[in-house]
Every structure is written in structure tokens, then in C-alpha cells.
Amino acid sequence: MNGKFFKNIEVATALGLKEEVLYVEKQVVSKTLTQTNNVSITLFAFDKGEEISTHSAPGDALVYVTEGEVTITIGDNDPVIVKEGEIILMPANIPHGLEANERFKMMLVIVKG
Template identity: 75%
Template sequence: MDGKFFKNIEFAKKLALKEEVTYAKGQVVSKTLVQTDNVSITLFSFDKGEEISAHSAPGDALVYVMEGEVTITIGDNAPEVVTEGNFIVMPANISHALEATEKFKMMLIVVKG
């Protein structure tokens, strides 16, 4: 069974999102689930100490932490520690950075107009 928008994932089967991406020592691992002109959904796993340096995105980006903990800095705001089960939204075109204070997994949803 093939879908129109989702990829790299089984259809018509109950799945655990955090099991769909695995950890790799000293790396950031990603798995794209949706990639269209207006929406992207990607799963990530970060080993402890891995980071994504300051950058911006053309759409609003929601980070949902599925496991572990990350420190996220958005614009000039104080860093936020985001833990399992919580999420944060990073506004379009505003600089943001992520640092894995411990191993963590996240789902990133980016929406553009």
C-alpha cells in the first residue's frame, strides 16, 4: 500500500514514532516522512553533545521531543530546555540552534505558507 504524501514508513500499521529512528554514536540521524512544498515532517535522533548551529528556516518549525532532552535557543531569547513529551515552535526566518544535552529524539514539522 502506497500513500501520496508519507514515505519511509509503513501504512495501515500501528507504529511507535520514536522507534522509527535510531541512535548512532557521535551522529545526528534523520528520517524524512513528508516533504512537500509547504510541509515537511522529519524524525531525528541526536547523540549526546551533538548540535545544529544557528540557522533559520522559511517556515514555522515545531519540535516535538519524543525522548530525552534538548536545549533550544530561538533568536535573542534565553535557551529553553525541552524534555520528552513537550514541544516548542520556532518562528519562520528567526535564527535558532539545538544542542543535545543528552541523547534525544524529536519530530520536526515545518509549515510554509
């Protein structure tokens, strides 16, 4: 049985987000759970020191850190350290970037209107 909008995830099974994506040395690993015109949900695992350079997205982006710690910079704001169990919102069309202070995992949800 498959979900209508989700992929790469088992149906009717309790899963831990941390275990759904694994670390790889000196890499960023991603696993897309859903991607539609209006919503995307992706899991990421970053090795320490890996980063995503400054960019912007056409929708609001919500980061939920499931393990570890990351520094995120949004627009002209001071960098914010986001730790396991915390979320941060990155507004649409505002430049943002991130750097892994240590190995960390996150779920990224992007919503477009």
C-alpha cells in the same frame, strides 16, 4: 500500498515514533516522512553533545521531543530546555539552534505558507 504524500513509513500500521529512528554514536540521524512545497516532517535522533548550529527556516518549525532532552535557542530569547513529551515553536525566519543535553529524539514539522 503506499501513502500519497508520506514515505519511509508503513501504511495502516500503528508505529511508535521513538522506534522509527535509531541512535548512532557521535551522529545525528534523520528520517524524512514527508516533504512538499509547504510541509516537511522529519524524525531525528541525536547523540549526546551533537548540535545543529544557528540557522533559520522559511517556515514555522515545531519540535516535538519524543525522548530525552535538548536545549534550544530561538532568536534573542534565553535557551529553553525541552523534554520528552514537550513541544516548542520556532517562528519562520528567526535564527535558532539546538544542542543535545543527552541522547534525544524529536519530530520536526515545518509549515510554509
